[in-house]
Amino acid sequence: MMDKTLRKDRIDKLIDTVMSVARGDYSVQVEHSVKNDELDSLAIGLNMMIDDIRTSEAELRVKDSAIASSINAITIADLEGNLTYVNPSFLKMWGYDDEKEVLGGKAVELWQMQEQAAEVIQALQEKGSWEGELTATKKDGTRFDVRLSASMITDKTGKPINIMGSFIDITEHKKTEIEREKLIKDLEASLERIQTLSGLIPICAWCKKIRDDKGYWESVEAYIGERTKAEFTHGMCPECAEKYWAGKGS
Secondary structure, three states, X not given: OHHHHHHHHHHHHHHHHHHHHHOOOOOOOOOOOOOOOHHHHHHHHHHHHHHHHHHHHHHHHHHHHHHHOOOOEEEEEOOOOEEEEEOHHHHHHHOOOOHHHOOOOEHHHHEOOXXXXXXXXXXXXXXXXXXXXXXXXXOOOOEEEEEEEEEEEEOOOOOEEEEEEEEEEOHHHHHHHHHHXXXXXXXXXXXXXXXXXXXXXOEOXXXXXXXXXXXXXXXXXXXXXXXXXXXXOOOOOHHHHHHHHOOOOO
């Protein structure tokens, strides 16, 4: 009778532990005897399972913390493209105050060109990952450029379960690139103008006309005007004024 009571007590403790684990309490442990019977085997196995769950939970908390504190905007969507998670950096980047404003909505609604975003989701479903640039639309309608790295999240069997995206705002970077390209073009144009007048220029020692590449002689004004954006205005230097105009007013 005593053995049956002890056995029932041990079974009740096993059941209580399982119920605690089911409620999310992974701090419990089952005491076991030294009999090494089937109940002890169950207790040892249950304790090992609780330890594994506790370790996995700790790892998940670290990962969740890393995602939440990431400077990159992070989103998770289901296979239909409905947002199920966004981190604080996403809210800041898109100008939202609360995740409730976007959760449950379509990820493609965040983009300027929804057709392109839909193509990205299709590529993810077919290839498992996608990386490239897109133009996003903030809550207030402002557009900005982002670099997206997206991947399909799968379970242990390889079955797709979610879509995860990481975003970097590249608006300022692209603006700088455009400004740099403009500067390079301006420098190339300036260099071309300089090279146009570089080298030896054959000029007449008497009339000061210049011989062009085809052998024709033309005035300095015509030669330079054809090869640069310079424009000429005519006047008289002091020496010429004294030489040619001195005394004509008398």
